[in-house]
Amino acid sequence: MSATQHAATPKLQSVEKEPYYQPIGGEIALFESAHRRRLPVLLKGPTGCGKTRFVEYMAWRLKRPLVTVACHDDLTTADLVGRYLIIGNETVWVDGPLTAAVRAGALCYLDEIVEARKDTTVVIHPLADARRILAVDKRGELVAAPDDFMLVVSYNPGYQSVLKEIKPSTRQRFVALEFDYPEAAVEAGIVATEGNVDAETARRLVKLGELTRNLKGAGLDEGASTRLLVHAAQLISDGVLPATACTAAVARALTDDPDMTGTLDDLVRAVF
Amino acid sequence: MSSRRLFSDELEQRLDEVLFASPSHRSAKNIADGLERLTRVQQELVLHWISVAAQTYAEIGYQVASLAPKALDRLDTAGFEAWVLAGLDAYDRKGGQLAMTLLRDLDGFCAAREHASAAARLAEVETRLSRFLQGLSGRPLALGAGQVAHTDTESVFLPAQLATLPSAADNRRLYKATAALLWAQTRYGTFGTAAIDVEATLARWVDRERALRWFAALEAVRLEAVIGAELPGLAAEMAALRGPWPEALGEAVLRLGRPDTAVSHSLTFLADCMAGEGEPPPLPHVGAIDLDAVLRVRAARIARESETVRRALSTLKGFGGRQGAGEDAPAVNVEGGKVEFSLDGELAALPPEAQAAAQSLLQDLGEVPPECLVPAGPGAWQPTERVVGEGGGENALTSHREPHRRYDEWDYRRRAYRRGWCHLFEVDLKPGDPDYVAKVSLRNTALIRQIRRRFEMLRGEDRLLGRQPEGEEVDIDALVEARADAASGAEPSARLFCRRIRNERSLAAMFMVDMSGSTQGWVNDAEREALVMLCEALETLGDAYAIYGFSGWTRTRCDIYPVKRFDEKYDATVRGRVAAIEAKDYTRMGVAIRHLTRLLDAQPARHKLLVSLSDGRPDDFGDEYRGHYGIEDTRRALQEAHERGVRSFCITIDRHGADYLQRLYGPARYAVLDDAKKLPLKVADLYRRLAT
Numbered sequence: 001m002s003a004t005q006h007a008a009t010p011k012l013q014s015v016e017k018e019p020y021y022q023p024i025g026g027e028i029a030l031f032e033s034a035h036r037r038r039l040p041v042l043l044k045g046p047t048g049c050g051k052t053r054f055v056e057y058m059a060w061r062l063k064r065p066l067v068t069v070a071c072h073d074d075l076t077t078a079d080l081v082g083r084y085l086i087i088g089n090e091t092v093w094v095d096g097p098l099t100a101a102v103r104a105g106a107l108c109y110l111d112e113i114v115e116a117r118k119d120t121t122v123v124i125h126p127l128a129d130a131r132r133i134l135a136v137d138k139r140g141e142l143v144a145a146p147d148d149f150m151l152v153v154s155y156n157p158g159y160q161s162v163l164k165e166i167k168p169s170t171r172q173r174f175v176a177l178e179f180d181y182p183e184a185a186v187e188a189g190i191v192a193t194e195g196n197v198d199a200e201t202a203r204r205l206v207k208l209g210e211l212t213r214n215l216k217g218a219g220l221d222e223g224a225s226t227r228l229l230v231h232a233a234q235l236i237s238d239g240v241l242p243a244t245a246c247t248a249a250v251a252r253a254l255t256d257d258p259d260m261t262g263t264l265d266d267l268v269r270a271v272f
Numbered sequence: 273m274s275s276r277r278l279f280s281d282e283l284e285q286r287l288d289e290v291l292f293a294s295p296s297h298r299s300a301k302n303i304a305d306g307l308e309r310l311t312r313v314q315q316e317l318v319l320h321w322i323s324v325a326a327q328t329y330a331e332i333g334y335q336v337a338s339l340a341p342k343a344l345d346r347l348d349t350a351g352f353e354a355w356v357l358a359g360l361d362a363y364d365r366k367g368g369q370l371a372m373t374l375l376r377d378l379d380g381f382c383a384a385r386e387h388a389s390a391a392a393r394l395a396e397v398e399t400r401l402s403r404f405l406q407g408l409s410g411r412p413l414a415l416g417a418g419q420v421a422h423t424d425t426e427s428v429f430l431p432a433q434l435a436t437l438p439s440a441a442d443n444r445r446l447y448k449a450t451a452a453l454l455w456a457q458t459r460y461g462t463f464g465t466a467a468i469d470v471e472a473t474l475a476r477w478v479d480r481e482r483a484l485r486w487f488a489a490l491e492a493v494r495l496e497a498v499i500g501a502e503l504p505g506l507a508a509e510m511a512a513l514r515g516p517w518p519e520a521l522g523e524a525v526l527r528l529g530r531p532d533t534a535v536s537h538s539l540t541f542l543a544d545c546m547a548g549e550g551e552p553p554p555l556p557h558v559g560a561i562d563l564d565a566v567l568r569v570r571a572a573r574i575a576r577e578s579e580t581v582r583r584a585l586s587t588l589k590g591f592g593g594r595q596g597a598g599e600d601a602p603a604v605n606v607e608g609g610k611v612e613f614s615l616d617g618e619l620a621a622l623p624p625e626a627q628a629a630a631q632s633l634l635q636d637l638g639e640v641p642p643e644c645l646v647p648a649g650p651g652a653w654q655p656t657e658r659v660v661g662e663g664g665g666e667n668a669l670t671s672h673r674e675p676h677r678r679y680d681e682w683d684y685r686r687r688a689y690r691r692g693w694c695h696l697f698e699v700d701l702k703p704g705d706p707d708y709v710a711k712v713s714l715r716n717t718a719l720i721r722q723i724r725r726r727f728e729m730l731r732g733e734d735r736l737l738g739r740q741p742e743g744e745e746v747d748i749d750a751l752v753e754a755r756a757d758a759a760s761g762a763e764p765s766a767r768l769f770c771r772r773i774r775n776e777r778s779l780a781a782m783f784m785v786d787m788s789g790s791t792q793g794w795v796n797d798a799e800r801e802a803l804v805m806l807c808e809a810l811e812t813l814g815d816a817y818a819i820y821g822f823s824g825w826t827r828t829r830c831d832i833y834p835v836k837r838f839d840e841k842y843d844a845t846v847r848g849r850v851a852a853i854e855a856k857d858y859t860r861m862g863v864a865i866r867h868l869t870r871l872l873d874a875q876p877a878r879h880k881l882l883v884s885l886s887d888g889r890p891d892d893f894g895d896e897y898r899g900h901y902g903i904e905d906t907r908r909a910l911q912e913a914h915e916r917g918v919r920s921f922c923i924t925i926d927r928h929g930a931d932y933l934q935r936l937y938g939p940a941r942y943a944v945l946d947d948a949k950k951l952p953l954k955v956a957d958l959y960r961r962l963a964t
Contacts, residue, residue, distance in 0.1 A: 076772065078744030086768050089758075091746060138745075207502060214410040219403050243505075263403040266448060270408070270506035 012065035012104050021050070021057035022190050024182050031058050034175045040128040040151040042171060045179030048225025050190075051154045054179070055109045064148055065106040067097045071116035077123050081136055093139060102127070102134045105148035113153040114166050121170050127151055128173035181226055184210065190226060195233020201242065205229045208246060208271045212254065212264065219260045224250045242272045275312050280304045283315065290323035291333055303337045314344055321356045324685040327896060328360055329368055335359070335375045346382050355381055357686055364690050384433075391435035392443035401430075401451055408455050408503075410631075415451070421559025423454040424569040425463065425636075436556050442513070449510045449557040456495040458635070461535045463566045465638035471563060473539045477546050486545045488561045489552035490538040493521060494528040501531035510557060518553035574636055577629035581644040584626030585613065604640045611640060679866045681827065684904035694863035699831045701821070704851030706844065712804045716952070720808050723956050727812040735773045743771030780816040780838065780877035781959070782868050785853060786886035787823040787833065792855035794949070795887045795925055801952040802885065803835070803850050807842050809956040816877055822864035823856035826893050830863045831856070838875060860897055861890040862905035865920070869913040881962060882913060882920040885955070889932055903936045910937065921962055925951060 031054075034041050043051045052068070059066035069080065082096035101108035113121060126133050132145040153174065155166055181187060184206050192202035206229065213223025228250050235245035251264035278286070283304035291300060307315055318340040326333025336356055343352055358381065363371035374381070384391075394417055402415045405428060418429030428451050434443045457463065464470035477483040500507035517525050527541055545552070585602055602620060605612040611630040613620045622630065633640050675695035683690050713720055738747045747770045754764035783806065785799055803819060810817045818840075821833035835853065836846045865882070872880045890902035897905070910920050922942040924933060933942060943958060945951055 076744050083744055084746050086746065086751065204504075211407040214407045215403060218406045218412070259399050260403065262400045263407065266400065266404045267407050268505075269509065270404075270452075270503040272505045 012067060012100060012106055014063075014065045015056055015060040018060055019053060019056045020193060021053055022182070022186060022193075024179075024186065027054065027177050027179075028058070028061070030175070030177060032062070035062055035150050038132065038147060038150070039175050040153070040173060042174035042176045043152065043154040043179060044157055044176055045154075046181065046222055046225060047156055048227030049179045049181050050226060051179055052109070052111060055107065055152055055154075059107045062107070062148075062150075064150070065101075065104055066109060067101040067106050068109045068111060069097050070111045071113055071120075073115055073117060075116045075120050077120050080120065080123060081134070082138075084138065098124070098127075099134060099136060099143060102143050102145045102149050105146035107150050107152060110151070110153040112155060113170075114155045118167060121167070124151060124153075125170070125173065128170075181209070181213070181223075187226055187229070191229050191233050194230040196237040197233045201236060202233060204242070204271050205232055205246070208232075208250060208267060211267045211271070212250065215260075215263070219257065219263070220254055222254070224254060228253055243268055246272065277308070277310070277312050278315050280308045283307050283319075286319055287322070287337065290319065291326050291330065291337070300337075303334075306338065306341045310341060310344060317349060317352065318344070321353065325356055325360060327685065329363055329371070331368055332359055332363060332371055332375070335372055339375060339378065343378055346378065347385070351382075351385055354385065357688055360686060361691070364693065384435075390438055390440055390443065391433050392440050392447055394430050394432050394434075394447070397444055397447050401447060404448065405451060405455050408452065409459060413455060413458070421450045421454060422562045422565070423458060423559075424562065424565040425458045426569050426573065428454045430559075437513075445509060446513055446556055449506075449513050450559055452499070452506055453492060453495060453510070453557055454559060456499055457491060457561070460495055460498050461638070462491050462495070462538075462561070463563070463570065464535060465636070466641070467638065468534075468536055468539070470535065470539065471567060473542070474563065476543075479546075482551065483542065483546055484561050484563065486552045487538065487542055488558050489521060489555065490524050490528060490541055490545070491535070491561075492555055492558045493517070493524045494533050494535075494538050497529045497531050497533065513557055514555050518555075520550060520553045570636060574633065574641070577633050578641055578644045580626050580629040581622070581633065581640065584622045584629075585620075585645065602645055604645070606634055606639065677867065679830075679863045681862055682905045682908035684901065684908075694827045694830050694860065696830045696832060696863055696867050699833055701833045701835065701849045701852040703845065703848030704853075706848050706851070708800070708851030709804055709847040712801055713808075716801070716805070719953070720805065723805055723809045724812045726960060727809045727956075737771045737773050739765070739767040740769045740771040741767050743769030745770045778878035779881060780872060780875035780879070781810070781818075781881045781883060782872045783817065783819045784864055784868050784882065784884040785819060785821045785835070786859055786884070787821040787853060787856045788859040788887070788891070789823075789855050789857055790859070790891075791887050795951075796853065796855050798925070798949060798951040799885055800850055800853050802955040803853070805952050805956045806959065807836075807846075807850070809959060811842055816875060818871065819850075820864075820868055820871075821853055822861075823858065824860050824863075824892065825857045827860065827863075827897075830860050832864060832867055838871070858892040858897075859886060859888075859890050860892045861886070861902065862909040865906065865909035865913060869909075869916060869918050872918050873916055880918045882918050883959070883962075884920070884922045885925075885951070886922070887925045889936065903932055906936055921958070923951070923955065923958065 031041060035058075043054065045051055055068075056066060069075075078096065080096045080098040082094055082099045084091045085094050086092070095103065098108055100106075110116070110124070123135075126135060127145060128151055132149070134143045134145065135141075136143060182190065184203075187209070188199065188202040188206045191197065191205050192199055195202065195205075197205075209224045209226070209229050212220065216223050231253075232242075232245045232249035235249055236242050240248075246268040247265060251261060251268055254264060255261055280301075281304070284300045287300035287304055307318060310318065318337070322333050322337045322340070325336045336359065340352075343355055347355060355375070355378075359371045359375040362374045394415075398415055402413070405413045405415070413423075414427040416427050416429050417432040419431065421428075421430050423429065430447060430451060434446055434450075437443050437446055461468070462470075474480060474483050474487065496507050496510050499510070523544075524541060528537055602613045602615045605614065611627070611634050613622065613630075630640055630644075633644070676698050677696045678692035679694045679696055680689040680691055681693040682688075737743070739750045740747070747768055750765065750768045754768060758764040783803070785803070787796075791799065807819075816838055817836070818838045819835040821835055822831065823833070824830040833849075833853075835849045836842065840846055861884070865884070868882060872882060889898075890906050891898045892902065896902075910922075913920050920941075922937045923945065924942060925945050925947075926933075933944060943954070945954060
């Protein structure tokens with residue numbers, strides 16, 4: 001058996017077209033600064049508030065390829081770093097997304113890092129401090145990250161579960177950027193642009209979003225995200241009646257509880 | 273049952289049976305005469321409900337019996353049952369006098385019942401409505417029942433029943449519109465701001481009540497327009513419910529029906545209205561304005577929230593907390609409806625509670641009062657609130673205390689819940705002998721070692737699965753075999769990988785321990801020893817678990833004693849509480865099951881298990897809980913738990929067979945031990961069977 005040198009490094013994708021992103025504060029400057037200083041970044045914020053879009057936008061802006069890994073609770077170290085596969089009569093080493101990103105000097109984005117198993121996240125520790133190396137145990141290899149490589153992780157602190165917490169030893173390696181739903185006027189602009197609707201419809205959708213966010217903790221785990229509002233807007237611009245679009249894209253997407261659905265319907269009717 | 277009518281003397285005999293417990297010595301003869309003309313089916317129905325009512329309160333039984341013929345002339349079977357139940361419900365809530373009045377008022381009941389199909393009840397819409405208000409306001413607004421719709425700015429009071437409009441759906445919409453208008457009063461400054469003193473303006477008129485009625489009508493006009501700007505759908509719904517504005521308000525609509533008006537406009541126009549003699553026209557969705565209640569509640573809230581903001585600000589670096597530095601008060605920016613504080617030009621982040629308080633102040637006053645910006649002394653930054661139920665020692669009579677929660681109880685005879693019937697208190701146990709657990713452990717060393725070994729085997733651990741089609745590592749054994757196969761010409765297997773499988777237990781267990789008087793002695797000792805074993809087992813296993821004791825004395829004092837809460841560790845405190853478990857009073861099981869199910873429901877685990885340890889049938893002092901009633905209520909509570917995804921298991925120590933157990937534990941599984949001494953041995957073992 002002979003192992004070829006990473007015979008199968010996945011092709012990395014670059015972000016070709018400028019993604020739409022509406023800056024909210026100084027996050028772009030901060031991110032660029034962290035990139036220059038080779039610091040990893042942690043994005044915190046509720047679901048659907050633009051974390052992933054921001055990373056895409058920054059990858060485009062910095063002209064680096066982007067590797068995104070959606071973390072889940074069965075994600076193992078091998079899934080990130082790589083594994084031997086048997087192809088024909090050979091064992092072939094295949095880089096995992098993290099290793100591939102390190103080698104290529106890409107942006108590696110680990111989405112919802114808390115979903116991954118705690119022992120998995122430890123593998124990023126040497127990458128996320130001054131050493132900037134990735135240990136590939138199975139090959140006995142230490143991959144040093146080039147200057148362009150950047151690690152970005154995200155998590156949603158809104159999950160109240162004790163199981164979904166990020167360990168201090170992990171979080172204390174990152175520069176943290178906090179995201180939240182933008183101010184009403186800015187959010188209306190985003191909804192109007194992304195959803196291709198007029199300003200008044202966008203304003204009402206944002207109002208609806210605000211009303212549902214008031215219900216957080218009072219029957220809803222989360223209020224409607226900007227993403228949901230954009231979905232509703234897209235349905236509306238496609239000719240669906242506003243109330244129907246909001247019911248489908250917002251009310252039903254937020255809950256299964258019949259009482260809560262009733263309340264959300266009331267709110268939709270109040271706005272439209 | 274034969275269909276022959278019962279004659280008066282037969283009826284009298286039956287009535288004597290069901291009413292015999294009554295202290296009054298009235299003869300049942302007259303009543304029996306009245307019932308004689310009813311059909312047999314009706315007679316049986318009446319006898320059944322007389323017996324149900326008499327078991328609650330004999331006088332109600334008599335009342336039902338004597339009014340039954342009249343009631344049945346006007347009501348069908350369902351109506352008759354509803355009439356009796358309404359009487360019993362009134363008795364539960366308000367006592368015998370009111371129950372009698374309600375039962376006697378047959379006309380009123382029939383009229384209300386005719387409306388009932390068209391009426392909407394607050395109880396039906398309450399959950400949905402209170403969430404709706406929460407959605408609108410962001411600031412929690414409690415919902416409560418009141419004679420007339422009004423708000424005191426913290427609660428919205430609505431009539432218990434609305435039958436103004438012809439259909440139930442319309443009346444439900446009316447509830448929503450009424451509540452939304454009351455919310456709008458609190459949101460859009462009806463009660464004034466720091467700059468506008470509504471009270472002073474209203475004080476100009478001698479007929480304050482008429483002024484308030486006009487004010488409410490004018491505000492309805494103004495607020496609908498204001499709501500229309502933000503929530504056009506809601507405003508349209510209000511408009512549809514009220515119909516066209518009455519002529520008397522025509523001028524008001526012209527002057528106030530614009531979204532940019534403030535309460536000062538209404539107050540100015542109010543003078544014109546009061547100059548005339550007329551009353552404001554009635555509008556279905558306009559409630560009353562109770563300015564006194566508003567001012568009282570609001571003043572208290574403003575004081576509380578100012579204090580919260582002040583303390584939060586004073587803990588900020590450079591302000592109040594440190595001498596010398598930053599003597600300037602923080603700057604407040606309230607643009608765009610959001611409060612922002614800045615210190616020396618930098619934005620200051622307040623804790624969420626304080627931010628919410630500031631936001632709420634802005635709603636009340638239109639500004640953050642300057643006194644908030646003056647530093648407060650050191651200390652906890654949230655003003656201390658009265659702790660509910662504090663100081664409830666063992667001898668504190670609970671009637672003086674507000675219960676932590678009220679729970680419904682199932683009355684099988686009524687086939688209905690008694691609402692808020694049981695008053696539940698969580699009571700702390702005084703720590704017992706600190707060495708108790710150590711002593712028990714020492715005595716049972718061998719057994720505990722055995723339990724630990726058994727449970728260690730069950731602990732969720734990762735396993736490596738070989739010969740998988742994919743996985744993180746190559747399975748060398750499988751690969752060697754495959755190579756050999758290939759070399760010999762056989763087809764090699766493609767399953768060449770190892771995969772790690774996580775074996776995670778996601779189980780939360782709640783143990784409910786009987787602390788009734790009947791456990792005195794052996795049973796109590798056995799329970800405590802069983803808990804020691806159990807804790808050992810569960811600690812080994814690593815499952816989330818909690819232990820609560822329960823006892824009580826009638827429905828107004830149902831006590832729950834936390835021994836170990838889910839978030840507590842098995843430490844010296846918990847061990848002390850295990851030792852402190854002792855025989856107390858009675859066993860009202862239903863309420864304990866309901867409360868613990870609620871606690872269990874809040875656990876994130878995938879599987880939830882409720883295990884009860886008790887010594888026999890449910891029982892309580894005085895009232896009817898002993899016997900059938902208690903069994904049915906307990907059974908119902910277990911059923912409710914089951915519906916909420918909580919699986920229950922009941923362990924009973926009962927020497928005398930268990931004929932009632934099948935019925936009692938219907939929805940749950942159970943085990944009966946004939947000897948308390950077996951309990952410690954058995955409990956850990958049973959748990960192993962249940963939880964694996």
